Every structure is written in structure tokens, then in C-alpha cells.
Amino acid sequence: MAHAPARSAAAPADRLAAEGGTPVCRELIPVVSARLGEEEISAAVEVLRSGQLRQGKKCVEFEAAFAAATGAGFALTTCNGTTALQLAYEPIIGPGDDVLCPAYGFIATASMILARGARPVFCDVDERTFNIDAADAEQRLTPRTTAIVATHLYGNPADIDAVEDLADRRGLSVVYDAAQSHLATWRGQGIGAFGHATTYSFYPTKNMTTGEGGMITTNDEELAQRIALLRDHGMEPGKRYHHVALGYNYRLTDVAAAIGLAQLARLPERTARRQANGARLTSLLKDVPAVITPLATEGAGHVYHQYTIRVQVDQLRCDRDEFARLLAAEGVGSATHYPRAISDQPIIAELVPEREPMPISEMLARQALCLPVHHDLTATQLDQIAEAVAKVATAMQR
Numbered sequence: 600m601a602h603a604p605a606r607s608a609a610a611p612a613d614r615l616a617a618e619g620g621t622p623v624c625r626e627l628i629p630v631v632s633a634r635l636g637e638e639e640i641s642a643a644v645e646v647l648r649s650g651q652l653r654q655g656k657k658c659v660e661f662e663a664a665f666a667a668a669t670g671a672g673f674a675l676t677t678c679n680g681t682t683a684l685q686l687a688y689e690p691i692i693g694p695g696d697d698v699l700c701p702a703y704g705f706i707a708t709a710s711m712i713l714a715r716g717a718r719p720v721f722c723d724v725d726e727r728t729f730n731i732d733a734a735d736a737e738q739r740l741t742p743r744t745t746a747i748v749a750t751h752l753y754g755n756p757a758d759i760d761a762v763e764d765l766a767d768r769r770g771l772s773v774v775y776d777a778a779q780s781h782l783a784t785w786r787g788q789g790i791g792a793f794g795h796a797t798t799y800s801f802y803p804t805k806n807m808t809t810g811e812g813g814m815i816t817t818n819d820e821e822l823a824q825r826i827a828l829l830r831d832h833g834m835e836p837g838k839r840y841h842h843v844a845l846g847y848n849y850r851l852t853d854v855a856a857a858i859g860l861a862q863l864a865r866l867p868e869r870t871a872r873r874q875a876n877g878a879r880l881t882s883l884l885k886d887v888p889a890v891i892t893p894l895a896t897e898g899a900g901h902v903y904h905q906y907t908i909r910v911q912v913d914q915l916r917c918d919r920d921e922f923a924r925l926l927a928a929e930g931v932g933s934a935t936h937y938p939r940a941i942s943d944q945p946i947i948a949e950l951v952p953e954r955e956p957m958p959i960s961e962m963l964a965r966q967a968l969c970l971p972v973h974h975d976l977t978a979t980q981l982d983q984i985a986e987a988v989a990k991v992a993t994a995m996q997r
């Protein structure tokens with residue numbers, strides 16, 4: 600199917616904006632809001648004036664505040680969410696290991712397993728929550744499986760009970776990729792309280808940012824020390840130029856940490872706004888044909904990094920990308936995260952040739968569409984987003 604014309608003779612009389620009708624909203628509602636405020640700017644300037652440009656006191660302060668905010672014992676800053684994954688994996692996963700990981704999401708979750716010399720064993724996801732399906736993962740265990748990585752995608756925690764139960768029964772280590780899920784909770788506790796390590800990203804589009812940046816949380820002091828060592832050239836603390844491990848330079852700067860502290864202070868309020876926006880969108884969209892609204896995993900405090908609908912393309916005369924184009928013509932921005940399953944990426948197919956079908960991940964890659972849900976949206980904009988989605992879905996219905 601796919602690529603049906605945007606409008607046929609059967610389309611309703613109120614023509615879609617894409618064909619010259621009146622758009623729902625004249626100015627595009629952006630799908631992200633990534634502006635920094637005065638607090639962030641003055642905090643960064645203060646550090647710049649101090650001359651302390653590398654990792655220092657601000658990073659330590661940021662780590663303490665972030666550990667407390669996520670319910671973790673220890674937090675370690677790093678220069679982005681990808682190096683956070685790499686640093687978390689290295690002490691836990693060995694070369695030659697098999698590591699269970701979701702087939703749907705962002706490539707770094709899997710590519711850093713490969714960077715470690717281990718093999719990602721892709722698992723399908725739950726179509727309601729977009730997160731790893733622990734029952735599917737259990738079917739894919741091999742004698743070399745040592746760990747499971749679960750992503751908390753779009754701000755929605757994976758089923759942590761199911762992941763930990765599998766890990767306990769099979770003696771697996773657990774890493775959570777929470778790049779998109781700062782301040783998310785599981786059964787009322789911060790997600791940093793679970794697993795061997797949890798990683799985060801502060802890329803500009805995330806719920807909080809430091810420009811580029813990342814963090815690792817853990818409750819294991821020894822693991823925290825090992826990660827700190829690897830982050831700084833394997834150099835023993837207090838012993839300059841004494842290198843006891845093959846490490847990296849994945850440090851964050853104090854300028855970025857100062858921005859992060861200011862962003863973290865705003866995050867509870869912004870998260871509450873995202874959650875209210877998500878709930879409002881769900882109530883407005885629940886009866887729209889061919890649209891499935893997102894569901895928080897039971898037990899999870901979803902922080903709505905993305906509000907991801909499923910466009911049921913089999914019920915429509917257009918595919919998801921055409922749906923997005925029609926929405927843009929109505930003045931509503933959207934984004935496709937992700938147009939391919941990770942297991943379908945060319946480099947992954949090359950490096951992991953034993954490819955298994957991932958029906959749910961492949962379906963989500965055709966259906967998922969992220970609508971604006973950020974803290975800057977007004978009540979009117981939320982109504983306009985829902986109105987535009989309903990207008991496009993109704994006009995395109997088969």
C-alpha cells in the first residue's frame with residue numbers, strides 16, 4: 600500500500616490544508632523546544648569567568664544532584680549518552696558475550712555492545728509500550744548470554760520487574776538505557792535505583808540538556824570507581840600519569856555541568872507539564888480513527904520525552920510519512936523516531952548477519968510518529984495538535 604495520493608475524489612469537502620484548505624494552525628508547532636533560559640546562560644558564564652573549564656567541582660555537584668533525583672547511589676558525568684553506554688558496558692560485558700537488547704530504538708544501545716566486541720542478540724518489543732519484551736528475550740538466551748540491556752524508550756520505563764526477574768533467574772547483568780527518561784519512575788522509585796547501571800543523555804532535544812552530555816548511575820560503588828577510571832584514561836585517582844587500565848577521555852566539562860544543574864532544577868516542573876500534556880493529548884485523541892495513543896508501562900512513571908502515536912497505515916490511504924507531511928501542512932510538526940528497527944540498519948545487518956524477524960519492531964518502524972508534547976506547549980496548541988491529527992486521520996481513512 601503506502602504512498603496513496605494525499606486526497607482523492609472521496610475525501611471530505613473540508614479540504615486538507617495540503618491541497619489548499621485552511622490549516623488548523625498557521626504557524627508550525629515545533630516538535631521540540633530546546634532553548635536555554637537565563638539561569639543556564641549565567642551559570643555557564645560564571646564557570647567561563649572562573650577559568651575552570653574541564654571536569655571539576657561543578658561536575659561533582661551535578662553528579663550528586665542527579666544521583667539524588669534518580670534514586671541512585673552514585674552518578675558519573677560523561678561527554679554524551681553514547682559514551683555513557685560504552686563506559687557502563689565495559690566493566691559488565693566481555694568480548695564474545697551475547698547481550699540481549701531491544702530491536703527497536705536508537706542504534707547506540709546496540710552499537711556500543713558491538714564496540715565492546717560482544718554480540719547484540721536482538722529481542723522484539725511490546726507493541727503497547729515500545730520496550731523490550733522480556734518473554735521474547737527469554738526465548739533468545741544462548742549459553743553465552745551474560746547481560747540484558749533494556750531501553751526506557753520515549754520516557755516510558757521498560758517492565759523492570761520482568762527484566763529483573765529474567766536476569767535473576769538466568770544470572771544476567773542488567774543495564775538500562777534511560778537516555779530519554781530522566782526522572783522516570785518504577786513503582787514510585789527513581790529508575791536509577793534498578794539494575795547494575797543506568798545511562799542517560801543530555802543531547803539538546805532531551806527532557807534536559809547540557810548541549811552534549813551524559814550520565815551513568817549505579818548503586819555499586821566498585822562499578823562507579825571502575826567507570827570513573829575508564830572515563831579518565833585509566834589513571835589511578837590521585838596518581839597523575841599512572842595508568843592502570845586502558846581508558847578514554849569521556850569527561851564532561853564544568854561549563855556543561857553548570858548548564859545541567861540549572862536544567863535539573865527545572866526538570867520536575869517541566870516533567871509535570873509533559874505528563875499533563877501527554878494525558879491531555881490522550882484524552883483528545885482516544886477516539887480518532889486509525890490512531891493508537893501511547894500507553895505507560897504498568898507501574899511506570901512515564902516522563903513523555905516523546906508522545907508517540909501509532910498510525911495504523913492499513914486503515915488509511917496514506918503511509919506514516921505522508922501522514923506526517925499532511926500534519927505539517929496543518930501546522931503541526933512531528934518526528935519519526937524510528938523509521939527502521941535497529942536490527943534492520945545496514946551496518947547492523949553486516950555485523951550481525953544471523954538476522955531473525957522482529958515483527959513488532961518492524962511494524963512500529965512503519966507506524967510510530969512522535970507529536971509535540973514538550974513543556975512549552977499552550978493549551979490551545981494541544982487542542983490544535985489533536986484537531987490536526989483527527990482531521991488528517993479522518994480525511995485519509997479508507
Ligand SMILES: Cc1ncc(COP(=O)(O)O)c(C=O)c1O
Pocket residue numbers: 679680681682704705707708750776778779800801802812813
Ligand atoms: C535511547 C538512546 N540511547 C542512546 C543515545 C545516545 O545519546 P547521545 O546522543 O547523547 O550520545 C540516545 C540519543 O539519542 C538515545 O535516544
